Amino acid sequence: MGGDHAPAEIVAGAVQAVREHGVPVVLVGAPRPIHEALARHGATAEIPIVRAEEALAMDEGALASLRRPRSSIAVACHLVRRGDACAVVSAGSTAGVVATGKLRLKGQPGVLRPAIAVALPTRPRPSILLDAGANAEVKPEMLVQFAHLGAAYAETALGITGPRIGLLTIGSEPGKGNKLVKRAHELLSAAPGLDFTGNVEGHDLLTGAVDVIVADGFTGNVALKTMEGSVRYAFAELRETIQESRTARLGGLLQRRRIMELRRRLDPEAYGGAVLLGLNGTVVIAHGASQAAGVSAACELAAALAHRGVVARIGERLGHAHRPHRLW
Numbered sequence: 121m122g123g124d125h126a127p128a129e130i131v132a133g134a135v136q137a138v139r140e141h142g143v144p145v146v147l148v149g150a151p152r153p154i155h156e157a158l159a160r161h162g163a164t165a166e167i168p169i170v171r172a173e174e175a176l177a178m179d180e181g182a183l184a185s186l187r188r189p190r191s192s193i194a195v196a197c198h199l200v201r202r203g204d205a206c207a208v209v210s211a212g213s214t215a216g217v218v219a220t221g222k223l224r225l226k227g228q229p230g231v232l233r234p235a236i237a238v239a240l241p242t243r244p245r246p247s248i249l250l251d252a253g254a255n256a257e258v259k260p261e262m263l264v265q266f267a268h269l270g271a272a273y274a275e276t277a278l279g280i281t282g283p284r285i286g287l288l289t290i291g292s293e294p295g296k297g298n299k300l301v302k303r304a305h306e307l308l309s310a311a312p313g314l315d316f317t318g319n320v321e322g323h324d325l326l327t328g329a330v331d332v333i334v335a336d337g338f339t340g341n342v343a344l345k346t347m348e349g350s351v352r353y354a355f356a357e358l359r360e361t362i363q364e365s366r367t368a369r370l371g372g373l374l375q376r377r378r379i380m381e382l383r384r385r386l387d388p389e390a391y392g393g394a395v396l397l398g399l400n401g402t403v404v405i406a407h408g409a410s411q412a413a414g415v416s417a418a419c420e421l422a423a424a425l426a427h428r429g430v431v432a433r434i435g436e437r438l439g440h441a442h443r444p445h446r447l448w
Contacts, residue, residue: 140416150192
């Protein structure tokens with residue numbers, strides 16, 4: 121029931137995930153509009169509906185999770201906690217999803233704060249940025265945990281062995297940044313089980329220099345939205361430039377396939393959305409403006425992460441990080 125185009129596009133994406141990718145989906149929310157949307161796709165017999173009395177509005181924040189205990193996201197989280205589903209996908213309010221997930225699924229043992237991880241369209245493979253907005257204020261120890269969360273995500277979702285970790289700050293030298301970043305750099309340098317390569321800067325975000333980029337939620341969210349805005353601006357300028365003359369239009373036509381491929385690769389919806397890591401369950405937060413294709417991709421991502429055991433992998437990593445080491 122969450123998202124700018126809910127429930128029509130959410131239902132359409134669920135149908136696409138079931139029919140084209142074989143992902144079993146349960147839709148949670150108000151039965152009547154969901155049933156009507158399923159009927160338009162001839163899918164009423166393919167996808168079950170679980171009733172939820174309420175839904176969080178897109179402009180509602182974290183407190184709404186307490187005011188609406190029977191919201192669709194709360195019921196979805198309950199299904200996962202009860203073992204009737206393996207993951208939650210929502211395009212609703214990010215603050216509401218984060219707060220409800222923390223309340224209903226609880227944090228994994230040892231996790232100080234869950235973090236939002238997003239895939240960046242780097243080459244030859246995506247990079248993971250976290251935290252992308254769950255925690256505006258953090259402690260240095262939390263950034264170390266974010267590195268472990270991101271490493272577990274890179275290992276399970278991208279199949280990367282020994283992912284390289286970078287700390288986002290204002291300079292590549294170890295002494296650059298505020299007190300938080302400087303202390304986090306010290307802790308990351310000494311952290312077992314992490315391949316920490318040092319600091320990275322804003323211009324490194326799309327270079328693929330590291331596999332996991334760690335930041336506090338305020339910095340990470342600003343960086344992410346700056347990149348998304350820059351991509352939109354660049355394509356708007358490119359489109360206007362192509363229309364300026366007959367020669368430019370011809371050149372654009374000749375390069376149309378490559379331009380479309382680039383646009384698809386840079387489209388945030390192609391990566392299925394953000395993942396809330398550190399809870400006792402898999403939670404994927406799709407973009408609020410997601411259309412059917414983006415919702416389907418989010419369902420694919422959620423199913424893949426649950427199947428590959430990202431929650432268990434995080435537990436293993438944190439258990440190893442906190443295990444006392446013998447002194448010989």
